[in-house]
Amino acid sequence: MNVIIPPKRRDRKTSFKKLVNYVSTRDENKNNDVLTRGHANHTPDSDYVSTPGFGQLVDYVGRKSAAPEARIVSVSPEGIQRVLSGDVLCETNCWSLETAASEMNLTASENRHCKDAVYHFILSWQGDEDPSPDAIFRSVRYSLKQLGMEEHQYVAAIHRDTDNLHCHVSANRVHPETFAAQNMWNDADTLQKCCRVLEREFDFKVDNGSWYMDEHGDLHRTHRDMPSAPRGAAKREIFSDKESLHGYAVRETRQMLSDDIAQGEMSWDLLHNTLYTRGLGLREQNGGLAIYDLLNPGGVSAKASDVHPGISHASMVQRCGEYQPAPPTSDPDDHEAGMLLVDIFYMPQLHVRDQKARLERREARAIARDILRARYDAYRGGWEKPDLRGGERFRQIASHCAVVKSRVRDTVRDPLMRKLMYRVAEFEKMQAMARLRLQLREERQALRESGENRPLSWKSWVEREAVNGNAAALSQMRGWAYREKRAERRKRERWPEPNAVIHYGPGDNVPTFNSSEHETRLLRDGTVSYLRNGEPAVTDFGDRVEVYPASDSQSDRYNNDLAAELTAWRSGDSTTVTGEQKAVNRVLYSGVVRNIIKDNGHVFTVSDPRQMASVYATEDSLRNRNVQPVLRQAEPRYMDDEDMRPVFRDLPRP
Structure with a gap:
């Protein structure tokens, strides 16, 4: 197991609402996200308290929605509750999960010196581990005890929505009785030590970390033979996919330097020459x-x-004496000695994956x-x-009106007539401005429709x-198309290998079905997955239906009946069944049974x-057999449940 401590804002005013928006609301929704009926009615801002801090963190950790369904599972003699909030199992020592954020905020307000009382860390296990909830929550309580927050308010929640099972822990640094804030100095080391102890106690898989435990149960600081990449170099290679100077130097020279040091041949001249052949230099x-x-x-x-x-x-x-500058690459007195050549240069524009192939x-x-x-940046x-x-253009109209008035003032002597002509000029000015407003509205609309009112996006x-x-x-x-194909290939790998596939014509869609034997899940890309015992049983992709092997x-x-x-x-039209012959026969037989026992206009x-x-x-051959009625197994979701007809299901099966 391992521990993750998410970074916080430097101004000591951590906003967990922004954290939730960043984690749960992306620029575009993932296609493999599961859609539920609550997506349309969810109002993200309705659940957050006005004080930033524990409210948003508890909502994120407990995966609370606009109308959460929380059910108390157990209460210990110490008052620790386990609450099932939707699909997330939580544990808290507050009065309840619903009031946990208010209790934490109220306790934190009693300490005016602690500007950010929220403490958040994550315990994570390896992908092939599935510890029990008791072991997870005992690990949480042990970690809080080692941090000195055994009696502090906390909310812990187990999340299984990623490849690695993990537990979010949100704790209040302010003690609920003394109102003293816990000092979190060196908390990362403390939690790393906790991981090593818990791995031995609960037989978890041993993970890498800054501490390790020997066979006698003693903790020691982990010593690395080679230093890890600096943070700036690692970020460059991760986020821009460009090779850093550090990564290039390690790849090209580290093994050569190790060999020279192991043989005792290292010197300033050899070091300079080794780096020079790789297009690198050394300086103080x-x-x-x-x-x-x-x-x-x-x-x-x-x-x-x-x-x-x-x-x-x-x-x-220590090995070679004081620093010596690089020697000349050739001997001017002895040209036959040759010249030191550069074999390869550092190319910062190359991708990390571009090592030597098709360089x-x-x-x-x-x-x-x-x-x-x-x-594009210049554009x-x-x-x-x-x-x-x-x-x-408005000023031109106003100037024209002023010129007309000046001309009237110079040419018309009758005051009444001059006043009347002034009014006419003002009226014409108002008409011209009204026409100009309409014209500007049309021009702006034309710019919006053509897209010229804003710069083009990169794509x-x-x-x-x-x-x-x-x-x-x-x-x-x-490159973009290749990335989309790669994502599509990864999405296909999520589903098991089907033993029967039913192909349909384009645009031949049906609604989602409620099955008494399956759990229905709708994904954002329109895929409908029917699960049995938590595993995919039948998947409707629109253009095909896949039927997976059953235990x-x-x-x-049941899977063949649903298909x-x-x-x-x-x-x-254009409906074909392919796959293993036995599986195809079972699907066809389920279709035969369905035609016999149902008469609802669909065949x-x-x-x-x-x-x-x-x-x-x-x-x-099956028409004349005696059958008994039982409840139907699958019906479209939009149909009225009161209009249910009995279905016959005890026909013989192959």
Whole structure:
């Protein structure tokens, strides 16, 4: 097991509402998210208290919705409750899960010196582990005790919505009786030690961490032979998929340096020459040694001890004496001695995965995409919103009115007539301005419809450049398509291998079904998954229905009956059943049984003449058998439950 401590805001005003919005509300919803009836009625802001802090964290940890269904599972003699909030099992020592946030906020308000009383950490187990709730909550209580918060208010919740089972723990740093705030100094080390102890006590799998436990049960600090990558270099490679200077130096030189140090041959000249052949240089910097790129000496540099601890400034001085600059790459007095050549350079625009395979083409493609992005940034930086000159046009109308009035003042002597003509000029001015307002409204609408009122997005701009024949834009679009295919391939890997597949024509859809033997789940991409005992049994993708192998004959019968029902509600055009022959026969037999026992205007049919002939022959042989009525097993969700008719289900099965 391992522990995660999420970062908090530096101004000591952590907003858990933003945390919930970031974690649970993405820019676009994932296609494999399960849709429920509560999605349409959920109002995210209705559950949050006005004081930022525990309210939003408890809502996130307990996965509370607008109308949560909380049920108390057990209460210990110490007053610790276990509450089942939807599908999430929670534990709290507050009065209740609903009032936990208010209690924590009220307790925290008693300590005016503690500006951020919320403490949040996550206990996580490996993907193949499934500890019991008792073991998880005992681990939570042990961790809080080691942190000095044994008597503090807390809410813990078990989440199973990721590959790794994990438990969120939100605790109040302020003691509920003394109102003193717990000091959380060195909490990460404390929790790492807790993980090692709990792994031995509950027989969890041992995970990596900053501490390890030996065979005698003693804890020791973990010593690494090689330092890990600096945070900046790791972020560059993770988020931009570009190789950092540190990663390049480690990949090209670490093994060579290790060999030289192990053989006792390391010297300043050998170190300089080894780095030079890889396009790197060594210099003194800030009291230590730094490795830099020979092609860009003024750019970013890497700490020498991070690349290899054996070439740190202290190690090299102890082994080889004071620092010596790089020797010349050739001997001017002896040209026959040859010249030291650079074999490879650091290319920062290459992707991390681009090690050596197809280096030249990938280098050119990476440079072209960087240029393409730079052109888009220049387009965004120089883009200006189309100016309709509204103010100038209004001023022209006003100026024209003023000129007309001045002319009337100079030419008309009768005061009454002059006053009348002034009124006419004002009226014409109002008419012109009204027409201009309507015209400006139409022009703005035309800009909105054409999309010229805002700059093009990155994707739209690339598509426009691709239409104009830009090769880099075409390469970028193909990269996006490859990423979508890869995501689609990962999505297909989520489902088991079916033993029977029923294919339909395009657009031949049916509603979701309520099955008494299956759990119905709707995903955001329109896929309907019917689960039995928590495992996929039948999946409706729209253009096909997949039937998966069952553990027993009864479950297999229910799965085939549901697949036959989904097929009967379709048009029957271009319907084919493929897969293992025995599985196909069982699906066809379920269709035959369904045609005999149900008469609701829907008939199970397939397009294959041989399969349909088998359906007719089996149906004729079963027509005269005596059957008994039982309750139906699956019906569309939108049908009225009061209009239920009995269904016959004791026909013989193959």
